[in-house]
Amino acid sequence: MNLSEPQHVELGEANFFSKLSFSWINPLLSRGYLRPLTLGDIPSISTEDESDLAYRKFANAWESLIRDKSSNDRRNLVLRAITKVYFKENIFIAICAVLRTVSVVALPLLLYAFVNYSKREKKNLQDGLVLLGCLIVSKVVESLSQRYWFFASRRSGMRMRSALMVAVYQKQLKLSSLARQRHSTGEIVNYIAVDAYRMGEFPWWFHLSWSLVLQLLMSIGVLFWVVGLGAIPGIVPLAVCGFLNMPFAKIIKKYQSQFMISQDERLRAISEILNSMKIIKLQSWEEKFKGLIQSLRSNEFKWLAKQQFLRPYAFILYWISQAIVSSAVFLGCALFGSAPLNAGTIFTVLATLRIMAEPVRMLPDALSILIQVKVSFGRIHTFLIENELSKDEVSRFPLQNSDTSVTVEAGNFSWIPEAASPTLRNVEMDIKRGQKIAVCGPVGAGKSSILYAVLGEIPKLSGTVELPNKYSY
Structure with missing residues (x-):
């Protein structure tokens, strides 16, 4: 390595000033x-960001919630487990978001103070220096809090995403036969690639949503402080725009759910087609299955298109609301005479409306993302509470204490426990250690099922199955 090149410093080894200024990443850049x-x-x-640690924390919280869960509890356990694990670090993110919001909303007030100071006949240098110092502090706080908010929320989201990815992977290794029928391989891949990834975006959008609402309310308070009753006519169109977004949010949630369902159907079909590709090529069924995939993709595209077609309405409301609200505020000032339409009032109102424009513009997108996250939380919750393979299906005994490898007595097994006729009936097996056994029979006779039964992956209705402590597939 060239000694003239800068040596990188890991985040965990950086000092306080390096973390404060993010200079620990400068050598890498x-x-x-x-x-x-x-x-x-x-x-x-760093160690605290590793997926193994994230999964162990999530697994401990999940197991404790499962133990305490009552039969009529309908709450989302994934959300509760994530909250239990990452609540403390998100308090710091919330503090940063509050500091950023307060510093942003304070800028119109500082502008109002600067304009009033410039109109004084006798200017006090000390007052001017105080205003300048407040402006500098406000911008420094805004810059640092925003960067720490973004960095910490992305870091927390990465840990959530890693934990849920490992949780989904570990769960699919233990799914029961009925659960495997309800969740195909393509769907499980979708849980990891789409739903768990959305969990990584969840902290940033969650804190953005409530901080935008706080920013909007504080901006309205600034308007009332500056223009008094003249702000009332401006609040009316702003409230109307907010209420118009509510039906759009419900429709988007419905479209998002249907889009995810259609995406799962397409992935399930693709997985089954790939597994049967040899037969499809042999029978020359390519065009038929190609048409099936295209029809499923068209259905998926239909719901995605409906969801995207609603987005322009949010942008139209955003651009219209800015002009309408500012005009209504100035009209209210003229009618009520609550504030003079001088430079201080006009500049402060325009600056405040500019700050209010960010929540009006971003809230529909934030609401849409949170709706998608809610759908993903529900899908992962449904998957993680699925039935697992029972540990009582197979009994274990020490290998060194017996010459027997596999023993099955009066075994009855069924892929569907509720079925009238079991898949395997009255199975009797006694395999000695070292024997080579061949299972023969026509298609559908149960050759694969008897292997699954020995491994404990098919529900046992009655009988006993005994295996040594260690065995291989």
């Missing part, structure tokens, strides 16, 4: 400027 980065240039991930 400098090296990337000098030459293309390689894998060895990237700092290793």
